[in-house]
Amino acid sequence: MKSKDATWLVLFESKSVDGTSLVERVCQTVRKAVSAGHLRRGDRLPASRVLAIDLEVSRITVEAAYGRLEAEGYVVRKVGSGTFVAIDAAPLAQRHLASMTTAVGLSARGSALVATGGCVDSRVARAFTAGFPDPRAFPIDVWRRLIAKAMRGDPAELFSYGDPLGLPSLREAISAYLFQSRGVRCSPDRIMVTTSSQQALSLIANLLVDPGDNVWVEDPCYPGARTAFLGAGSSLRGIPVDSDGMLLPSITSVPRVIYLTPSNQYPTGATLSLERRLQLLRQPELKASWIVEDDYDSEFQYQAKAVPALQGLDQHGRVIYVGTFTKALFPSLRLGYMVLPPSLVEAFVTARTTLDGHPAYLSQAVTAQFLSQGHFSAHVRQMRRLYKSRHDCLIEELGRFAPRLERSSSAGAGLQSTVFVEGLSDMEFARKAPQAGIELRCLSPLYLNSAKRQGWILGFAALENETIRSSLRRLGKMLR
Ligand SMILES: Cc1ncc(COP(=O)(O)O)c(C=O)c1O
Incomplete structure (x- = not known):
């Protein structure tokens, strides 16, 4: 223009x-x-x-x-x-x-x-599209069988309007899974099934934030959260992150909401240390702030067992826990959930009725069966092994083909890994990358207030080891 x-x-x-x-x-x-x-x-x-x-x-x-x-x-x-x-x-x-x-x-x-520019998601996974699970590894036959089974269920339940919190059997399965795997304390009547984490974040932003309200986000920050809170008119403060996660800053004005990704900081991969978790929950000045815990891919930890969720340490009902099936199952399923503090349940249910009411009951019913029959944990176990081998391949070959790239020290989880680069503009370089058949998601635009580092978020989970190698070879050549 x-x-x-x-x-x-x-x-x-x-x-x-x-x-x-x-x-x-x-x-x-x-x-x-x-x-x-x-x-x-x-x-x-x-x-x-x-x-x-x-x-x-x-x-x-x-x-x-x-x-x-x-x-x-x-x-x-x-x-x-x-x-x-x-x-x-x-x-x-x-x-x-x-x-x-x-x-x-x-x-x-x-x-x-x-x-805000909205949220932009890639539609196909190529090297190195960030955040994609591998759809080819999904047990489609099991899913097909469960669809057929769900269709034989009670049509009065399956074909009518449903509960704005979500299908009860799915909420029961999520509650059991979250307790066992993440140490989340909740009953099914505090779980709201959403179409995505993004929908949960939008609802949270619209119900809890007034225009001009202060919201703390990690710096660098997940763009979906930034979009949701900016879209609600909030004033964002980016809080710096180090290898122990978000640092607790000096409190000049009390935030309405604090958004963070404690298990696997997006995009640096840091895990919020126990000391900082307790500091955040115990800080007297923050006792009126809502804390949003986005636990988007904790199923995939490759070095150590996932640290239990922040929500499980919360004594005062201020943490809203947000999760998704996008990574552990597949993105087009469009199912996520949040665990609401008891005081918020009624308000969120009412607000939900003004949107879509609830996600489709058929996909909720199939997902409920997938969880309760043990297919979910088996699939996650299998994917964790597969993704770990791809993660290890990426890390090993980075040193060989692209030694100029510095790995984030905290990486070792999730479906992507962040690398830093000195002496060039990540965005200028990313514009040229498609010529080499590579897609690069840039790091620098994710910073708000902190000094911007240049780098990329490299998705690996959907790529065969051979593709990881050949794409890194091309990336390395471009970097030379
Ligand atoms: C930090 C974070 N939260 C949530 C999501 C997923 O969200 P959704 O359930 O909206 O697909 C992603 C996906 O990339 C993410 O990186």
């Missing part, structure tokens, strides 16, 4: 209708341009002086807006060369914002949501 073609002015709300500051309105203008697909990752934004003239605001205002957009991860500023878009517009946003005119018709909440 060029400056001076009036597009900026069309997107710009020149008057504040709801007390939004000028800096925020400039930010919204850039976010809209990104969401609508007018600007793509890597595009250069106009110099602050030029945009200030176009929008008839001061240069200081534009500078402040660019600074805020950088903190949010929308743009990256490079000394001497300019300000560049750091994220891609979501296909969703492109679909809904086919023209700028429609963007102008959105509500403030709608604009904030679309301006």
Whole structure:
């Protein structure tokens, strides 16, 4: 998008209708341009002086807006060369914002949501698509049998409206699994089955956060969580992470919500130490904050047994535990869940009835059988062995083919592994990677406030060892 073609002015709300500051309105203008697909990752934004003239605001205002957009991860500023878009517009946003005119018709909440850029998921697993399980290893015959069995069940239950918390037999199976495997303490009537962790995060953000509320997220942070909380209008504070997970910062203002991935920090792979778990739960200033524990792939720990969930240590009903079947089963299943503190159950049930009501009962019934008949634990055991061999292959061959890449010291879990690289821009490099048949998810856009490190999140679980080797060889060649 060029400056001076009036597009900026069309997107710009020149008057504040709801007390939004000028800096925020400039930010919204850039976010809209990104969401609508007018600007793509890597595009250069106009110099602050030029945009200030176009929008008839001061240069200081534009500078402040660019600074805020950088903190949010929308743009990256490079000394001497300019300000560049750091994220891609979501296909969703492109679909809904086919023209700028429609963007102008959105509500403030709608604009904030679309301006996040949405969530972008790859549809096919190639080297090194992040976060994909291997669909070829799924026991499809067992699943087929369970579908047939579920279809022979009581049609009065299967074909009518269902419980907004989810199918009771699935909640019972999840509750037993979470207690045995993760030390989560809950009864089935506190479990809400969702279509995904993402739906759980959206519900949490919309029910617990007011626009402008402070939300702490890890820095770097999982983009799905960032999107959910920014979409609800919250003000995000990125909390630095080291090899023991999120550091407890000085508390200048109390957050409404703290979001974290304690078992396998996304994307660094750190595990939150017991000391920090207790610190977080016992900090008196944080006793009114909700803590969201995203436990998205704890089934896959390769070096040690998974540390029990934070939720199991919570004495005061402040932790909301979020889980998903995306990694352990398959992404298109669209089933996740959350364990709610008792005080929130009723509110979430009511809110759920205004959305989709509940996920399809058939897939819930099949998943319930899959868990209760022991297929789930057998499948996870088998996948853990398979993914560990692929993880080990990736780590071994990284040193051989791409010694320039530094591994995250905490890696050893999940379906992906993060590597750091010095002396080049991860995003510029990633744009060239498809020429070598490689997909790279970049690390630097995941930072909010901390100094950005360059690197990539390399998915390995869906790749045969031979594919891992040949793709690393090509990546190494490009890096030389
Ligand atoms: C940190 C984190 N949470 C949750 C998910 C999965 O979520 P969903 O259940 O929305 O597919 C992912 C997937 O990549 C993730 O990385």
